[in-house]
Amino acid sequence: MSVANHSDLSTAVESRAIGVRTDHAAPTRLQNRRTTGRGILRRITNQVIFYSVLLGLWALLAKLRIWPPYLFPAPWAVASALWAGLQDHSFLIGIAVTMKRMLIGYSLSVVLGMILGLAVASNKFLEETLGALLVSLQSLPSICWVPLAILWFGLTEKAILFVLLMGCILSVTIAMEDGRKQMPKIYTMAGRNLGASGFRLFWYVMLPASLPYIVSGLKQGWAFGWRSLIQAEMIFLTIGLGQLLMMGRDLNDMSQVIAVMLMIIALGYLVNRLVFRTMERTLQSRWGLAPNA
Amino acid sequence: MIPNTKFVAAEPQFPTPCRKPVQSTSLCGKTVIVPIRQVECSTPKIQLQEVSLSYQTDTGSELLALDRIDLDVHPGEFLCIVGPSGCGKSTLLHLIAGLQKPTSGRIAMDGDSVTAPGTDRILIFQEHGLFPWLTVGQNVEFGMKMKGLSKAEREDRTRHYLRLVHLSQFKDSRPHQLSGGMRQRVALARALATEPDVLLMDEPFAALDAQTRDMLHDELEKIWAETGRTIIFVTHNVREAVRLGDRVVLMSFRPGQVKKEFVVDLPRPRHLEEVEVARTAREILDQLRDEINKSLEAEYAHERS
Numbered sequence: 001m002s003v004a005n006h007s008d009l010s011t012a013v014e015s016r017a018i019g020v021r022t023d024h025a026a027p028t029r030l031q032n033r034r035t036t037g038r039g040i041l042r043r044i045t046n047q048v049i050f051y052s053v054l055l056g057l058w059a060l061l062a063k064l065r066i067w068p069p070y071l072f073p074a075p076w077a078v079a080s081a082l083w084a085g086l087q088d089h090s091f092l093i094g095i096a097v098t099m100k101r102m103l104i105g106y107s108l109s110v111v112l113g114m115i116l117g118l119a120v121a122s123n124k125f126l127e128e129t130l131g132a133l134l135v136s137l138q139s140l141p142s143i144c145w146v147p148l149a150i151l152w153f154g155l156t157e158k159a160i161l162f163v164l165l166m167g168c169i170l171s172v173t174i175a176m177e178d179g180r181k182q183m184p185k186i187y188t189m190a191g192r193n194l195g196a197s198g199f200r201l202f203w204y205v206m207l208p209a210s211l212p213y214i215v216s217g218l219k220q221g222w223a224f225g226w227r228s229l230i231q232a233e234m235i236f237l238t239i240g241l242g243q244l245l246m247m248g249r250d251l252n253d254m255s256q257v258i259a260v261m262l263m264i265i266a267l268g269y270l271v272n273r274l275v276f277r278t279m280e281r282t283l284q285s286r287w288g289l290a291p292n293a
Numbered sequence: 294m295i296p297n298t299k300f301v302a303a304e305p306q307f308p309t310p311c312r313k314p315v316q317s318t319s320l321c322g323k324t325v326i327v328p329i330r331q332v333e334c335s336t337p338k339i340q341l342q343e344v345s346l347s348y349q350t351d352t353g354s355e356l357l358a359l360d361r362i363d364l365d366v367h368p369g370e371f372l373c374i375v376g377p378s379g380c381g382k383s384t385l386l387h388l389i390a391g392l393q394k395p396t397s398g399r400i401a402m403d404g405d406s407v408t409a410p411g412t413d414r415i416l417i418f419q420e421h422g423l424f425p426w427l428t429v430g431q432n433v434e435f436g437m438k439m440k441g442l443s444k445a446e447r448e449d450r451t452r453h454y455l456r457l458v459h460l461s462q463f464k465d466s467r468p469h470q471l472s473g474g475m476r477q478r479v480a481l482a483r484a485l486a487t488e489p490d491v492l493l494m495d496e497p498f499a500a501l502d503a504q505t506r507d508m509l510h511d512e513l514e515k516i517w518a519e520t521g522r523t524i525i526f527v528t529h530n531v532r533e534a535v536r537l538g539d540r541v542v543l544m545s546f547r548p549g550q551v552k553k554e555f556v557v558d559l560p561r562p563r564h565l566e567e568v569e570v571a572r573t574a575r576e577i578l579d580q581l582r583d584e585i586n587k588s589l590e591a592e593y594a595h596e597r598s
Contacts, residue, residue: 184421186418186421186422187424189387189392189416189418190416190418190422190423190424191424191435192392192410193390193392193410193414193415193416194412194415194435194436194439194483194487195410195411195412195436195439195440195487196435196439197409197410200439204435204438204439205424208424208426208427209424209426211426286425286426286467287425287426287467287469288425288467288468288469288470
């Protein structure tokens with residue numbers, strides 16, 4: 001199994017296309033290996049062992065008191081901090097506010113990114129100018145937009161959304177552009193031949209034909225956006241997961257810091273698992289693509 | 294030796310193509326006026342007049358792909374086009390389908406110029422022409438949906454044409470779940486469902502195994518007889534062309550030109566293994582060989598340079 005499979009939030013640019021067309025035997029064979037009862041059982045056993053050892057080591061190191069507990073808290077201290085945070089709703093409010101920002105910013109990025117990607121893919125001039133610029137912009141970490149956002153929007157909600165947007169939109173745009181360019185031309189030909197043209201050719205043929213690229217773009221966009229948002233929240237100090245992290249630092253409460261980090265990991269993993277994995281799986285089984293080539 | 298051209302009455306269940314008496318080369322090499330199943334002919338279904346196509350290669354030079362092609366295809370005719378790879382026979386189909394525009398010349402259907410794709414001419418590709426995001430049934434429905442047919446009528450016709458290609462029980466399957474032969478039958482059903490006058494087939498059976506291909510030949514011939522469509526069938530397999538065609542057009546290698554036409558008047562249904570089919574194919578193949586050699590030479594020359 002490939003590396004990209006495990007590092008689910010991997011932002012590796014090359015892991016964009018989620019699969020290639022193969023012969024008919026290959027997907028079934030791979031799926032069999034993946035879904036047999038014994039395979040799943042073995043994987044779960046391995047994971048349980050791995051995390052138990054990890055937790056055990058952590059507990060041991062904490063027990064040995066090599067470092068003071070306020071720098072290196074024990075697992076149970078983190079667990080109780082997590083519990084306390086959930087009990088007094090501060091964590092839940094943090095999660096809700098962060099997720100709300102994420103949903104707004106992400107939706108905006110997806111819509112704008114798709115429009116931008118389509119424009120770039122369908123216009124030679126834009127492709128050679130704007131397209132090249134977008135690719136080079138992607139090498140800029142989204143945190144670099146923070147100073148600019150502060151000067152433009154002040155310490156406001158808008159500024160956070162702006163940073164998130166800049167972190168997210170390029171992945172969607174580039175994936176959309178790739179999808180339009182790399183989808184097999186035969187689908188467009190067949191579509192035109194069967195009487196589709198203009199908007200209907202786009203809606204019924206080009207869009208679904210580039211879906212594998214779009215889905216990877218959406219996934220990558222989410223991962224980038226999620227990072228940007230947490231980073232932005234840490235600096236802007238409004239309610240949210242990033243702020244809870246910083247608060248833990250300010251209070252010298254390492255248990256809270258680690259508890260919040262765990263929540264950020266868990267949320268990212270859950271969204272990826274529930275939303276994007278499902279999308280990819282559906283696509284793979286419908287199109288007969290090999291799982292994660 | 295090949296016997297003189299015979300004109301055997303077609304089996305009654307097969308349509309009688311409407312053809313003008315055309316000047317053609319008989320199989321024994323003499324040029325004769327061929328009187329074909331005397332039907333007074335109206336306009337040809339598809340007419341190509343001096344159709345040429347040239348395009349820019351990657352190196353920037355101009356390449357003449359098709360050179361002044363004149364071709365009449367008659368209503369209900371099964372026309373096969375053979376030629377070496379690179380002779381532009383697929384391109385010719387794209388031109389007739391309206392997916393590409395000729396550099397010069399005129400393509401007409403029923404006397405009207407072809408300027409854009411239309412559902413009266415449906416192209417069937419060699420492979421991968423089906424949409425993987427749709428089910429088999431939705432694929433068949435696609436052209437009808439674009440035409441704006443009602444849901445009830447679409448479902449009716451989908452059922453009908455899937456039955457025609459014996460795939461009724463696969464209506465809800467996905468294309469990738471079918472074998473290559475089944476997929477081509479779906480493509481055929483999808484094309485027929487828009488009820489086109491002309492079917493354009495671009496080496497549709499080239500990627501299939503021999504048994505599947507034989508079976509599809511029979512099915513295609515039967516469907517052609519039942520529906521009376523005009524078919525233009527491109528292939529590099531001369532035997533296949535003789536097996537299926539009323540007429541076989543031989544194209545030359547770059548620039549693509551109509552080199553010769555052969556009328557195949559063997560009784561139907563024919564079989565690939567029949568002696569007569571093989572003999573006729575051999576006759577055409579002798580002419581084709583020069584062109585294949587030219588095509589190979591061009592390839593090697595390219596490699597050497």
